[in-house]
Amino acid sequence: MDNYFWLLIHLFALCTISVSGKVFVSIDCGAKGSFTDENLIVWKGDDDLISNGVTHVVQSNYSVSRVADTLRVFTTRKKNCYSIEVEEGEKVLVRAGFNYGNYDNKSNPPIFDLHFDGNYWVTVNSSEWVFYETIYVVKKKVISVCVAQTMANQFPFISYLEVRGLDSQMYNKIGPNYALLNNARFGFAMTENIRFPADPYDRIWAPQAPGAGLLNVSNDKTIINVDVPDEPPQAVLKNAIAPPYSNQSIILSLGTMWYPIRYPVYINWYFSDVQERNSTQSRVFRVLKDNVPFSLPIVPIFGNVTEYYISNITVNLNTIFTLDPIATFTTLPPLINAVELFSISDPLTDGTNGNDVEGLASLQNAFAVLQEWSGDPCLPAPHSWEWIECNNDPAPRVTTINLSSFNLSGSLPDFSKMDALQIIDLHNNSLTGRIPNFLGNLPNLKQLNLADNQFSGSIPKSISKNSQLNLTDTGNAFLCIKGKSCPSNGKNTNKLPIILGITIPVLLILCAIVSVLIVRHRRKADVSQQHSGNTSRRSNGLSSVVRGTTATDNFDHKGANDKERFYRSPSPLLADG
Known part of the structure; x- marks a missing residue:
């Protein structure tokens, strides 16, 4: 190699309707109604998807695009979540965008956390417009994307949210228990972004200019065969970069990484020759990592794409990759069309214990005020729902329910599967009906506070004879107290109408x-x-x-x-x- 030409990959920050079995959801947060953008993508406002938060518009000099110019800000709760229905086991691309735009005239862009499905995703620094993207296999029928407050008076927000279904064979060089966190996706020598409909999966390919001494080269092939696992769009293969001489290399170095450098990386490189070679021409090169041979020879083909991937390797900010010509075999210099760079996440959680999720859902179905909470109930810690506490099991269990003074009315539903509960506090509501027997059978329950409600009938023996359970039931005027008859709760308890309703028709017959x-x-x-x-x-x-x-x-x-x-x-x- 006579000369080295350096190319610095400048990494930009990569910031719920089913079509043919693949989810394709575009949410314009803070907006009303729907519209179709210049890419033929239909965006829907989020009024029907979330009840919490306040909508705002960015200042005009911070305008980026229609979807990025509105936002929803959350000033209450530990976390606020969007829930989107998907197919269990589906592979999805999720993208969340944030444009602070000085909406509050305070020039104080907040810092907060972003989560997906109970997993920590990234800490958002909203000092400039930014979007983040992850690819993973969903474990349930609903995915959640949440923003969580981590600092006092720094209120999280979100500008837009996108979910796209992918083919199951794409990005399959890692197991389903990990997510790919996108750092960069570039098409070299392009002049504008490429996304849907040119890319049917709506990946965003940003243009990347060549480094010093490198040339833009283009492909005049009408149709390029993209039959490789990750299906790059033809549009990003129409252009490439290359050094001017066959003995020169392309050196790719890592710039800013949006995710912790401790994460291993996953890299896809795409190569498609821009000219049809004659019998005397050849283009052969290989990948070096820190100047050490790393790949077998790569021979790009005109009209086709060659995909080369690296998975689960450790890098640092000084790591470099070189596309190095193999002098004895090549007459043409190396080239590259596109690249994707991901960090590999920590193992994904399975979420809060299923029995507890089911029990909490029964409470939410019974009491509308609780339906404002969504996302994983316990994860990631410490961002559990405000009215529960959880333990530290791998699949956390709910140990406390505290719904005192939540203005609940009606009878209690069955949440008997929540057998890790130790404390239940329901005092100062308007709960009615009999006290459920299952409460006394919860094996770990130590404290049960039912005070200041409107329960009636007698206390179940499962509770009254449970020596391990501390019961507080004062302030229930219609509750039977030991040694006294049950008071009337103001309702007609005379059984004569029932008796007459049965006997009179029988006598007539x-x-x-x-x-x-x-x-x-x-x-x-x-x-x-x-x-x-x-x-x-x-x-x-x-x-x-x-x-x-x-x-x-x-x-x-x-x-x-x-x-x-x-x-x-x-x-x-x-x-x-």
Whole structure:
């Protein structure tokens, strides 16, 4: 190698409707209604997706695009989340954008955390417009993207959110228990961003100018075959960079990394020759890492793409990669069309214990005020929902429910599967009905505060005989107290209407049956009187006997049908008297 030409990769920060089984959701946070942008992407406002937060518009001199010019700001709660339905096991690309735009005239862009599915994603520094992107396999039927406050008076916000379904074979060189966190995605020598519809998966490919001494070269091939696992769009393969001479290299160095350098990296390089070579020409090179050979020879093909990936390697900010010509085989210099650079996340969580998630969902279904909380209940710590506490198990268990003074009304639902609960505090609400028996059967429950509600009936024996449970039930005027009769709760407890409602219809039916039998009996008696005795008749040499029909005969032959018709009683109105 006679000369080295350095190319610094400047990394930009990479900041819920199903189509053909793949999710494709575009949320314009802080906006109302919907619109279609210049890329034919339909954006929808978030009013119907989240109830918390306040909408704002950036100052005009900070305008970036229509979707980035509105935002939703959250001044309450530890975290606020968007939930989007997907197919369990689907591979998705999630992108979240943030444009502070001095919306509050304070010139104080906040710093806060971004989460997905209970996993820490990144700490957002909103001093400039920024967007982040991750690719992973979802573990449930709903994904959540949350912003979480980490500093006093620094309120998190979000400008837009995108979710795109990917083919299951894409980016499959890591296991499903890890996410790819995008640092950069470049198309070399391009003049503008490439995204949907040129890229059907709506990846954003940013243009990257060549470094000193490198040339822009272009491809005039009409159709380029992109049949490789990660399916780069043809548009990013139309251009490339290359040194002017066959004995020169392209050196790629890492710039700013948006994710901790301790994370291993995953890199995709894409190569497509820009000219059809004759029999005397060849283009052969290999990848070096820190000047050490790292790959087998790479031979890009005109009209096709060669993808070379590196997965799970450790780098630092001084790491360099070199596309080095193999002098004995090549007559043309190396080239490169596009690159993707990811950090590999820590192992993804499976989320809060499923039984606890189910129990919390039953509480949310029963009490509308609780439906404002979403995302993973416990994770990531310490950003659990405000009204619960969790332990540190790998799949955390909910140990405390504190819903005191939440203005809850109605009866308690069944959340008996939450068997790790130690404390339940429901005091100072308007809960009614009987105290559920399952509360006394929760094996780890130590404190149960039901004070100042409107519970009625007696205390279940599972609670009253549980010596390990500290019960507080004062302030329930309609609750039965040991040694005293149950007070009325103001509702009509007289059972006479129920009794009359059952007995009167039964008596009416019995009277009707008796009346019918009497009438039938009288009619048959009349017939018997008119035809008493046996009378012989002779007709055409034949004789017949007409016999009088008695009530007894009629019962013998038709009694079963009469019973079927007249004596079937209705089902009782109440199972218990």
